[in-house]
Amino acid sequence: MGDPESSNEELQPIADIDPLIHAPTRLKIMAYLSIVESADFTFLMQQTGLTRGNLSVNLRKLEEAGYVSITKEFVDRIPRTLIRLTADGRQAIQVYRDNMRSVLDDLLKQ
């Protein structure tokens, strides 16, 4: 049986992974939002391949976490739902990427 303390240390990078972002659907959304300044609902739906309902639910969760901001505006009297990553969201996806890299690097070392 290994030392529980060292085992905890080894597992720390995994524990640091943000479960909110780690879910595949939300990771897709966050990844697309991280490469653009802002996008509307239709664009995200087309790019991620998610259904309207699925995208709505996951966007709400990300908005509640403060990772995305959702604003509604009218362009030529047509409503547009504009979504962008907040500063916290950009930080979170960066931290997530760093943590994942660290976990994968550790796995490769073993």
Next chain:
Amino acid sequence: MTQEQDFKKLQQRTYASYHQDGLIDLIIGLGIIGFGLMMAFDSSVFSMLSWMPIIFYVPFKNRITVPRIGYVKFSSSGVRIFSGIFIALLSFFLLAGIYYFVISGSVSPELSAWIREYYLLVLAIIVAITFSSAAFLTDITRLYAYGLLFLLIFATGNWLGIEPYIYILATGIVIEAVGIWLMVRFLRKYPLPEQENAHG
């Protein structure tokens, strides 16, 4: 592949997918046709056709593309701006450099005479370099093909001794045809969604 490469690839793919509507091709094609007509009829009226389509790019994008695949604003982190400036400067310095060397007589008389005789071929090479740079920076790969098309048509036209305006028009028509084909394919692939489904 590293995460950075993955994200870069995703960014390039997303950017390219936003330009699958053929609008860029239609505008470039019209511009070249306008230039060709201007040469053919020696009339500045047609010169309008070479720059006017640019004005319609944003309204058409908003009318045709955005309702179908949505709106996106790409990061203005300077990369795209830098790319545009780079391409413009590259073209300018190539043209200015060649002009300077020919005028100043810094090149051998033979080369100077060759450039004067085949100036359209030189122009095609510069256009090909510009298109290739744009393709490399934006990942819109068909721009490489346009660069090659310019070289092939201009070289063939020059070799066969055809009037320059004919092969300029031919190049424009080919690019315009590609633009129309891309637009039709885009409209079929992405029919206009019902209003209630278009927004979250």
